[in-house]
Every structure is written in C-alpha cells, then in structure tokens.
C-alpha cells in the first residue's frame with residue numbers, strides 16, 4: 001500500500017481529534033502573539049482532552065515552554081510543528097515482534113467485550129488471505145452463540161475456514177482440537193478469538209491462562225503473536241486494560257480500534273509512551289479494509305495536520 005493512501009486513511013479516521021485540536025488552538029492563536037502561561041495551560045488541556053495522557057502531555061508542555069520561552073512571539077503553526085517533531089522523536093522507536101515461523105503461525109486475540117476483537121480478526125484474516133495464505137479461525141468465545149455467528153460471517157467474507165464446536169464445554173478444548181487439526185494440515189495462520197474477559201474477573205483470566213497453556217501443548221513456541229484489542233473510545237481505561245491483561249498473558253502488540261469514531265485519538269500515543277507494548281494495528285471503521293499498520297510518524301502527521 002502506498003504511503004499516501006495510508007496517510008489519507010489516518011487523516012480521515014482522526015478527523016475528529018484533529019478538528020478538536022485545531023479549533024482549540026485556533027481560538028487561542030490569531031496571528032503572532034507572545035507565548036504565555038495561558039497558552040501553555042490551554043495547550044496542555046487540549047493534549048489531555050485528546051487522550052495523550054497526563055504524563056506525555058506534561059512532558060510535551062515542558063518541551064514547548066523550553067523551546068518557546070514566555071514572551072517569545074509564536075504562531076499556532078510554530079507550536080504545532082514543534083509538537084509534531086517532538087512526538088515523532090518520542091515514538092520513533094517501535095518494538096514490533098517479528099517471529100520467523102516455520103509452519104503454522106498461531107495468533108491469539110484477547111481483550112474486553114466490545115473492544116472489537118471479532119471484527120479485527122475478520123480484518124486480519126482478510127489481510128492474510130489476500131497474501132495467499134491459508135487461514136483458520138478458531139471460535140474460542142464459546143459463551144455466546146452470537147459471537148460464533150459473527151465470526152462465521154467474517155470467515156465467509158474473508159473466504160477462510162472456521163473451526164467451531166458448539167458442544168464444547170471449555171474454550172481450551174476447542175482451541176486444542178483446532179490446533180491439532182491445523183498442524184496436521186499445515187495451515188499458514190491460525191487466529192484464535194476469545195471471550196471478552198473483564199480483567200477484573202479472576203476466573204476468566206484463569207481461563208485465558210489455560211488457553212495459553214493448551215496452545216503451547218500443540219506448538220511449543222506459540223502463540224507467535226498475542227494481540228490485545230483496545231477500543232480507542234474508552235480512553236485512558238485502555239492503559240489499565242493493557243496492564244491487567246499483561247498479568248495473565250504476555251502481550252506482543254495492540255490492535256487499537258474505533259479511531260474513526262473518537263476525538264481522543266491520542267490514546268495510541270499514551271500507550272506507546274507508557275507501556276512497552278507497541279500499537280501494531282489500527283481499526284478505522286467496520287469494513288474489512290478499514291485497518292492499517294500503525295505508523296507513528298504518519299499517525300502524528302495526520303493527528304496534527306498543519307494544512
């Protein structure tokens with residue numbers, strides 16, 4: 001995919017956040033005015049409102065105030081350009097885990113209910129299928145019949161297989177059977193959907209650990225990628241979810257969904273800044289093609305677009 005189209009997708013998805021930032025700054029700055037405490041305070045409030053998180057917002061304000069000392073003449077463009085540069089510097093280092101899998105790649109997808117797990121799995125399945133890979137979806141959410149139906153629809157859309165076992169009493173047994181079958185048939189990618197665990201529910205977290213163990217029984221080096229799905233519209237709560245889920249299973253990457261529906265797109269930056277878990281994918285809508293790999297530089301440019 002060419003960068004231009006990724007950029008325009010980000011731009012479209014983040015339009016709400018961008019409009020909020022711009023109108024806020026626009027009211028503050030008309031032409032060139034001297035830097036003041038009031039400008040710094042308003043800017044900080046805007047960054048927090050856009051969900052960059054308190055820590056990152058405060059760091060940035062400190063940088064801005066050093067670069068543009070009080071009374072220095074500034075325009076809103078100066079400040080936004082500087083913010084872009086600083087954010088890109090902070091987030092350039094991404095820690096994407098690329099494993100070289102010989103044989104079947106096992107992807108485990110976890111997250112709270114409604115975060116967008118099943119939808120994101122549909123998008124990933126489409127991506128892999130378009131690369132010519134054989135894909136098997138595993139319905140590990142055995143608690144809700146609707147969840148099974150939804151995953152089935154996505155498997156049909158993507159033209160990939162699905163394994164489900166409505167009679168199974170425990171998701172771990174569905175996962176086990178599916179992986180054994182995938183191994184025998186040398187499937188390229190297995191993506192496991194799981195029930196929406198509330199991170200406060202200990203038994204559900206225990207169940208997730210059980211699924212993890214079962215995966216290892218079939219493929220000792222799996223899961224090759226564990227993705228935590230986070231709904232960007234839930235804001236700073238996403239940080240807390242990431243911390244909690246990490247306790248029961250190591251998380252490699254985040255899939256940040258619903259960036260199209262929020263004025264708080266800065267959560268991607270807050271998570272990147274605070275936790276050592278990179279955002280690898282972003283969801284920008286409900287269709288299969290409404291996703292992309294997260295690119296911090298393009299993302300920040302789209303967020304703080306100056307044109």
Ligand SMILES: Nc1nc2c(ncn2[C@@H]2O[C@H](COP(=O)(O)OP(=O)(O)O)[C@@H](O)[C@H]2O)c(=O)[nH]1
Pocket residue numbers: 111112113114115116117118119120150196229257258259260261282283284285286290
């Ligand atoms: N606008 C938007 N909606 C999304 C996105 N990802 C998921 N959704 C919607 O969020 C709702 C919950 O998604 P679902 O995949 O069922 O979540 P799950 O409970 O975690 O499996 C559904 O209505 C999806 O269509 C996204 O990136 N953008």
Ligand SMILES: [Mg+2]
Pocket residue numbers: 117118119141147
């Ligand atoms: Mg689901």
